[in-house]
Amino acid sequence: MNGDDTVRIGILGCGNVGSALVRLIIDQADVIEGRTGVRLEIARVAVRNLSRERDVPLPASCFTHDASEVVSDPSVDVVVEVIGGIEPARELIMDALKAGKPVVTANKELLANVGREIFETAEFAGVDLLFEAAVAGGIPFIRPLRESLVGERIRRVLGIVNGTTNFILTRMAEDGSSFHDALGEAQSLGYAERDPTADVEGYDAAAKTAIIASIAFGARVVAGDVYREGISELTAHDMQSARQLGYVVKLLAIAEEIDGSIAVRVHPAMVPNQHPLASVRDSFNALFLEGDAVGELMFYGRGAGGGPTASAVLGDLIDAAKNLVSGSRGATIGTLARKPVLPIDEVESMFYVLLEAADQPGVLATIANVFGENGVSIRSMQQSGLGDDARLIFVTHRAREADLRRTVHQVRELDAVRRIGTVLRVIGDGA
Amino acid sequence: MNGDDTVRIGILGCGNVGSALVRLIIDQADVIEGRTGVRLEIARVAVRNLSRERDVPLPASCFTHDASEVVSDPSVDVVVEVIGGIEPARELIMDALKAGKPVVTANKELLANVGREIFETAEFAGVDLLFEAAVAGGIPFIRPLRESLVGERIRRVLGIVNGTTNFILTRMAEDGSSFHDALGEAQSLGYAERDPTADVEGYDAAAKTAIIASIAFGARVVAGDVYREGISELTAHDMQSARQLGYVVKLLAIAEEIDGSIAVRVHPAMVPNQHPLASVRDSFNALFLEGDAVGELMFYGRGAGGGPTASAVLGDLIDAAKNLVSGSRGATIGTLARKPVLPIDEVESMFYVLLEAADQPGVLATIANVFGENGVSIRSMQQSGLGDDARLIFVTHRAREADLRRTVHQVRELDAVRRIGTVLRVIGDGA
Numbered sequence: 001m002n003g004d005d006t007v008r009i010g011i012l013g014c015g016n017v018g019s020a021l022v023r024l025i026i027d028q029a030d031v032i033e034g035r036t037g038v039r040l041e042i043a044r045v046a047v048r049n050l051s052r053e054r055d056v057p058l059p060a061s062c063f064t065h066d067a068s069e070v071v072s073d074p075s076v077d078v079v080v081e082v083i084g085g086i087e088p089a090r091e092l093i094m095d096a097l098k099a100g101k102p103v104v105t106a107n108k109e110l111l112a113n114v115g116r117e118i119f120e121t122a123e124f125a126g127v128d129l130l131f132e133a134a135v136a137g138g139i140p141f142i143r144p145l146r147e148s149l150v151g152e153r154i155r156r157v158l159g160i161v162n163g164t165t166n167f168i169l170t171r172m173a174e175d176g177s178s179f180h181d182a183l184g185e186a187q188s189l190g191y192a193e194r195d196p197t198a199d200v201e202g203y204d205a206a207a208k209t210a211i212i213a214s215i216a217f218g219a220r221v222v223a224g225d226v227y228r229e230g231i232s233e234l235t236a237h238d239m240q241s242a243r244q245l246g247y248v249v250k251l252l253a254i255a256e257e258i259d260g261s262i263a264v265r266v267h268p269a270m271v272p273n274q275h276p277l278a279s280v281r282d283s284f285n286a287l288f289l290e291g292d293a294v295g296e297l298m299f300y301g302r303g304a305g306g307g308p309t310a311s312a313v314l315g316d317l318i319d320a321a322k323n324l325v326s327g328s329r330g331a332t333i334g335t336l337a338r339k340p341v342l343p344i345d346e347v348e349s350m351f352y353v354l355l356e357a358a359d360q361p362g363v364l365a366t367i368a369n370v371f372g373e374n375g376v377s378i379r380s381m382q383q384s385g386l387g388d389d390a391r392l393i394f395v396t397h398r399a400r401e402a403d404l405r406r407t408v409h410q411v412r413e414l415d416a417v418r419r420i421g422t423v424l425r426v427i428g429d430g431a
Numbered sequence: 432m433n434g435d436d437t438v439r440i441g442i443l444g445c446g447n448v449g450s451a452l453v454r455l456i457i458d459q460a461d462v463i464e465g466r467t468g469v470r471l472e473i474a475r476v477a478v479r480n481l482s483r484e485r486d487v488p489l490p491a492s493c494f495t496h497d498a499s500e501v502v503s504d505p506s507v508d509v510v511v512e513v514i515g516g517i518e519p520a521r522e523l524i525m526d527a528l529k530a531g532k533p534v535v536t537a538n539k540e541l542l543a544n545v546g547r548e549i550f551e552t553a554e555f556a557g558v559d560l561l562f563e564a565a566v567a568g569g570i571p572f573i574r575p576l577r578e579s580l581v582g583e584r585i586r587r588v589l590g591i592v593n594g595t596t597n598f599i600l601t602r603m604a605e606d607g608s609s610f611h612d613a614l615g616e617a618q619s620l621g622y623a624e625r626d627p628t629a630d631v632e633g634y635d636a637a638a639k640t641a642i643i644a645s646i647a648f649g650a651r652v653v654a655g656d657v658y659r660e661g662i663s664e665l666t667a668h669d670m671q672s673a674r675q676l677g678y679v680v681k682l683l684a685i686a687e688e689i690d691g692s693i694a695v696r697v698h699p700a701m702v703p704n705q706h707p708l709a710s711v712r713d714s715f716n717a718l719f720l721e722g723d724a725v726g727e728l729m730f731y732g733r734g735a736g737g738g739p740t741a742s743a744v745l746g747d748l749i750d751a752a753k754n755l756v757s758g759s760r761g762a763t764i765g766t767l768a769r770k771p772v773l774p775i776d777e778v779e780s781m782f783y784v785l786l787e788a789a790d791q792p793g794v795l796a797t798i799a800n801v802f803g804e805n806g807v808s809i810r811s812m813q814q815s816g817l818g819d820d821a822r823l824i825f826v827t828h829r830a831r832e833a834d835l836r837r838t839v840h841q842v843r844e845l846d847a848v849r850r851i852g853t854v855l856r857v858i859g860d861g862a
Contacts, residue, residue, distance in 0.1 A: 024724055028582045035581050035649065035765055132579065138725040140571075140579035147578075148563065148571035148746035150466050151459045218466065276731055279710035284727075293455055294569040294742035296715075300707055300729035311725035315579035328759030334466055 007321035008043035010076035012067050012092055013083040014054060017106060017133075018045070020306035021080065021313050022056040028314070038321045043077075044070040071096045078320050080313060081105040090114055097121045097129065102320035104313055106133035112207035112223040115214060119333045128323055128330045130316035135208050136161055136285045138308025139301040140315065145215050145289075146331040153292040154216045156256040158427070161208040163283035163303045164192045164199035165231050165251040169268075170281045173239040173248055179232055191283055201230035202266040205253045212287070213255035213264050219339040221255075227265035227344040234268055238422045241354065241393065242270050245382075248278045249424065263342040270352055270426045277427075345402035350379065350428045352395050353408065354421035359390040363416045367392065370414070374407040375399065389418055395426060436464075438752035439474035441507035443498050443523055444514040445485055448537060448564075449476070451737035452511065452744050453487040459745070469752045474508075475501040502527045509751050511744060512536040521545055528552045528560065533751035535744055537564035543638035543654040546645060550764045559754055559761045561747035566639050567592055567716045569739025570732040571746065576646050576720075577762040584723040585647045587687035589858070592639040594714035594734045595623045595630035596662050596682040600699075601712045604670040604679055610663055622714055632661035633697040636684045643718070644686035644695045650770040652686075658696040658775040665699060669853045672785065672824065673701050676813075679709045680855065694773040701783055701857045708858075776833035781810065781859045783826050784839065785852035790821040794847040798823065801845070805838040806830065820849055826857060 009025070011018055025040050033039045042058060046067035064070060071079055071092050079096040081103060083089050089110050096103050098121065105111070111118065111134055122129035132142045136159070145154075160166050164186055171182035183200065186192035198204045206226035213221040231251050242249050247270035256263050271278045276298045280286040285303030290296055302308035323330050357363050364383070371378055376399040384391050396404065404423075412420050440456070442449055456471050464470045473489060477498035495501060502510055502523050510527040512534060514520050520541050527534050529552065536542070542549065542565055553560035563573045567590070576585075591597050595617055602613035614631065617623035629635045637657035644652040662682050673680050678701035687694050702709045707729045711717040716734030721727055733739035754761050788794050795814070802809055808828040815822050827835065835854075843851050 020724070024582065028584070031584070032582050036762075139728060140575035143579050144571035144575060147750060148574050148743070151455065151463050151745040151749050152742055153459070153462070274710075274712065276710060279705075279707060281705065286729075291742065293451070293738040293745075295733045295736075295739050296731075297570060298729070298731035300727075300731065302726045305726075307724040308726050311583055311722065312579070314582040314724075318582050319578060322762075323759075326759050328754075328757050331467075331753075 005037055005325050006039040006041050007077045007324055008041050008075050009078050009080060009317065010044045010070040010073060011042065011080045011082065012046045012070060013081065014045050014047045014056065015082070016306040017082045017309045017313065019054055019056050020310035021082065022058060024310050024314055026057055032318060036318060036322055038318065038325050040317065040321060043075050044073055046070045067092055068095065071099070071101070076101065077324060078102045078104065078317065080317060081107055082313065084109065086110055086113060090118070093118060094121055097125045097127050100125060100127055102128035102130070102324060104130045104316040104320055106131065106309055106313055108134040108207045108211060112210040115211065115222070116220055116336055119336065123332060123335070126329065128320045129333070130320055130330065132316050133309045133312035135211050136287060136299070137301070137303040137305065138311045139285060139287065139299050139303065140312070141287045141299045142215060143315070144299070149291065149294065150331065152294055154257070155290045155292065156254070157212050157216055158277060158288040159208070159212065159253040160250055160277060160280050160286050161253045161303060162199055162205045162251060163285055164196065166280065166285070167191050167283040168200070169231060169249055169251065172234065172236050173243065176236045176240070178236055179234055200232050202228040202251065205251060205266040209253040209255055209264050209266055212253065213262055214336055215333070216255060217257045217262055217339065218334060218337055219262050220336045221262055221264055221341065225264055225341045227267070229267040231268050234422070238424070245270070245393070245395070246273050247271060247426070248273060250277060250280070252427070258342060261340045261342040263347050265344060265347065268424060270424050272427065275427060345400065347401050348398045349401070350396055350398055350426035351404050352393065352422070352424040352426050354391065354393050355411065356386060356389050356391050356418040356421065358416040358418070359385060359388055360416060364392070366414060366416065367411055370410045371396070371407050374403045374410070376403050376407050436468055436756050437470040437472050438508045438755055439472050439506050440509050440511060440748065441475045441501040441504060442473065442511045442513065443477045443501060444512065445476050445478045445487070446513070447737040448513045448740045448744065450485055450487050451741035452513065453489060455741050455745055457488055463749060467749060467753055469749065469756050471748065471752060474506050475504055477501045498523055499526065502530070502532070507532065508755055509533045509535065509748065511748060512538055513744065515540065517541055517544060521549070524549060525552055528556045528558050531556060531558055533559035533561070533755060535561045535747040535751055537562065537740055537744055539565040539638045539642060543641040546642065546653070547651055547767055550767065554763060554766070557760065559751045561751055561761065563747050564740045564743035566642050567718055567730070568732070568734040568736065569742045570716060570718065570730050570734065571743070572718045572730045573646060574746070575730070580722065580725065581762065583725055585688070586721045586723065587685070588643050588647055589708060589719040590639070590643065590684040591681055591708060591711050591717050592684045592734060593630055593636045593682060594716055595627065597711065597716070598622050598714040599631070600662060600680055600682065603665065603667050604674065607667050607671070609667055610665055631663050633659040633682065636682060636697040640684040640686055640695050640697055643684065644693055645767055646764070647686060648688045648693055648770065649765060649768055650693050651767045652693055652695055652772065656695055656772045658698070660698040662699050665853070669855070676701070676824070676826070677704050678702060678857070679704060681708060681711070683858070689773060692771045692773040694778050696775060696778065699855060701855050703858065706858060776831065778832050779829045780832070781827055781829055781857035782835050783824065783853070783855045783857050785822065785824050786842065787817065787820050787822050787849040787852065789847040789849070790816060790819055791847060795823070797845060797847065798842055801841045802827070802838050805834045805841070807834050807838050
């Protein structure tokens, strides 16, 4: 620190989030000082391209092309990393922590892949490492989880943590759009990248799920541990069929602790209309948490965008700065325990299975038999005519993934079955 | 503190919340120590009736009838107040703070009426005063507001902060129950008191609104500043009519800062079906916040009950205990500024006005004229026949309360108007 109660900040990256952060710090510096006694000052900003025009009120002398210079600058007290990606972010953050400088990062990819190394380095150095913005943009979730709920036994977290896919699914459900048309709309609005794979195939959500599970259950979980299915196979008809049954389809990030094992997965799921997650529309995100004492909680807001993300980074930054001035530390991650990750085959859900079969006597009984033989109990069935064929929709009670998969495989082999349509997991009462 | 990292707790009150808290502390002590390094130990518990059986695993020697003895006991490091009411809670808390003991309280009545005195005493003594449970039970809202959002310019908070009235309104909307039948159901389920005035007339929500406004805007606001209307005049027909227009009726706590003035009010309002608050059902609570950078946030969960409230108290307790061990302090309230409270007459809303009038040529024009002359602009109008009469439903654009009230008064005086039915404020897009 640089004497008095001024904390000088080095920012790595000045894109969408970085420039929003710079403006927010400058706008709010007086208010923050009034409320907390700490003055935030931007010392250095590392950028990729020095010649680009930036809409931030900082002198040219603040900017540098050399990120490591920002980290090592003795006048920089706290480092904010908003570059993204694993390298060089990892090395820069490690250097800052080892130099005793608190770090605020919004980097989900980094934390979901090499989080343990970073957490342990922060722990060993006794330095704050804060990352509210890495999981759900502007939504305060990591701080409540680390602080308000540190004494709570958390059973499960269900999240809508990817705004792009939630926007697409909302358009498909509400306008009857196809996946491709809705994706196109998301792209034209800037909600989806030209290559949308990371969003629509669930990779972004899987990284966030790993971080959520690490913090909620104090366990070593990496992105690669997370079972993952995307939304690109879903059709407008699936949405309509879900609606008729009283559900809406969402891409869910699910982290739960089951008898000491961690189950982590990302996949589309049918959510009952009355569940709070069902009303999370467009590009909004939400995290729904079930705890032993607190019951159900939900945190809702913007999961991305310059303003919301910068707001979350600023909250962390103020915390780190206050701790620095007072010589204390914020909540620590502690040591993440090795806990077994439950294979997806062992996970239990309710399932929705749509299939088309010949409309003949005895077909329904034959199909129902296959479910029963595999230990999958049927909760409801709907049949509707399609000329010579019938469309059958089964919703099961809770069943193991492996049992359901075997059931579907065997049903597909039946002569009377024309095709298996969509198979979706269903979020039910306590399921 | 008593040496090493054990923090000894004195609890004032052992009713529903106090006993849930005792069990939670004992159950979770090892987990909390593992995660935070701090050991929580219950030193003393003050109860009204020493002879009552309590379902808590504590020796009889822990209990005392004398609350002030708990506060002054040198072995007590932190004081938890879950008695409720103003006296003796106020005096006990003041004594604890003056003795340098951090205080965790769930007491909304106290903070909404004499909060400033308590906040200033804590500030002067340099001691933590935490009260997450006072506003919305188990929902982490005060901590995110004080910490994550301390750098955010907050425009408005809309809350469903009373579970009893939300349960009643949900039953009226979904089952077509009358207010009295739904109240009876709430009473038989233990959600409503035998004398339900504090809940149904909005007093409980008004106290919470005062606390929310104090923290969100750093202003001196007391319960008496909050304009208040309850739900006892609402009918099942109002609910049905709201639904036909695409709305649901909720009792809202509203705190906003308008050009440096604070507007605080509690009243029923029509909330559009697609607004996140519309899906908050039964006895759940939610706080919906609009900020400059972060955009829209919502925090949802249980606003009352032993488990959720104890969970919030425990989160605060762990924070206070950690700060005590590390010799630091949590977020402070700072000095609450004097800001003018906007009179309700000056507040602007959209309005819904239902009235019955003779079904004669020219009547609609006459009524519409009265709106226009008073500067109230009509957004939509619906007319339906009732024999010789017509039922008219007006929804206005944003208008000042005073202008709307004058309009209603003048419309009522028109010969062709039989009666004015319900008048409700409407939450709209940015309204």
